[in-house]
Amino acid sequence: DAGVIQSPRHEVTEMGQEVTLRCKPISGHNSLFWYRQTMMRGLELLIYFNNNVPIDDSGMPEDRFSAKMPNASFSTLKIQPSEPRDSAVYFCASRLDRKETQYFGPGTRLLVL
Amino acid sequence: EDKVVQSPLSLVVHEGDTVTLNCSYEVTNFRSLLWYKQEKKAPTFLFMLTSSGIEKKSGRLSSILDKKELFSILNITATQTGDSAIYLCAGRGGQNFVFGPGTRLSVLP
Numbered sequence: 360d361a362g363v364i365q366s367p368r369h370e371v372t373e374m375g376q377e378v379t380l381r382c383k384p385i386s387g388h389n390s391l392f393w394y395r396q397t398m399m400r401g402l403e404l405l406i407y408f409n410n411n412v413p414i415d416d417s418g419m420p421e422d423r424f425s426a427k428m429p430n431a432s433f434s435t436l437k438i439q440p441s442e443p444r445d446s447a448v449y450f451c452a453s454r455l456d457r458k459e460t461q462y463f464g465p466g467t468r469l470l471v472l
Numbered sequence: 473e474d475k476v477v478q479s480p481l482s483l484v485v486h487e488g489d490t491v492t493l494n495c496s497y498e499v500t501n502f503r504s505l506l507w508y509k510q511e512k513k514a515p516t517f518l519f520m521l522t523s524s525g526i527e528k529k530s531g532r533l534s535s536i537l538d539k540k541e542l543f544s545i546l547n548i549t550a551t552q553t554g555d556s557a558i559y560l561c562a563g564r565g566g567q568n569f570v571f572g573p574g575t576r577l578s579v580l581p
Binding site: 394404407416450462463464466 | 513514515517520573
């Protein structure tokens with residue numbers, strides 16, 4: 360199994376630009392999580408999908424952030440417009456619903472200048 | 473507000489030492505506590521604990537949960553340089569996962 364796949368692995372953009380992060384969960388997993396990790400705030404849950412439906416988006420910082428899961432094998436996290444404080448590593452993780460273990464992707468390192 | 477606290481935040485030891493990492497939690501509708509190891513990349517799963525007093529063991533690593541006192545410990549015996557990493561503790565409550573800040577462990581040769 361290829362594990363959770365994220366793209367791009369690195370992104371550098373200028374303030375105000377739109378950024379789209381992509382995630383392909385492990386095949387057969389029906390829960391998907393987006394996390395953000397920074398030195399200051401650690402690992403924070405942004406949003407959680409179950410069977411492609413957003414269950415809890417209370418961690419999404421503000422309206423500039425949006426996430427979609429159009430099907431069981433693909434999710435996007437979009438930031439528009441991006442700001443320097445959005446610079447972080449964004450992780451996607453997936454899980455089989457009846458299991459507790461989440462499997463993390465390699466992360467996307469985002470730098471907003 | 474749900475929270476997970478870890479201590480120490482940073483620890484430096486020499487190879488062969490034994491370390492104990494601490495995690496305390498306040499998580500609504502608590503279901504399980506998870507430990508992850510994060511080296512340079514993504515967190516990798518170590519243990520999931522749901523019941524008090526039952527030790528989970530994997531090689532030199534072991535962990536136990538106390539649901540009455542709301543804490544867990546992760547022990548690493550005979551540490552090796554490859555154990556150097558950030559160890560994350562997470563509490564699951566309902567649909568939510570709350571991560572602690574992590575303990576950065578450095579094992580010197």
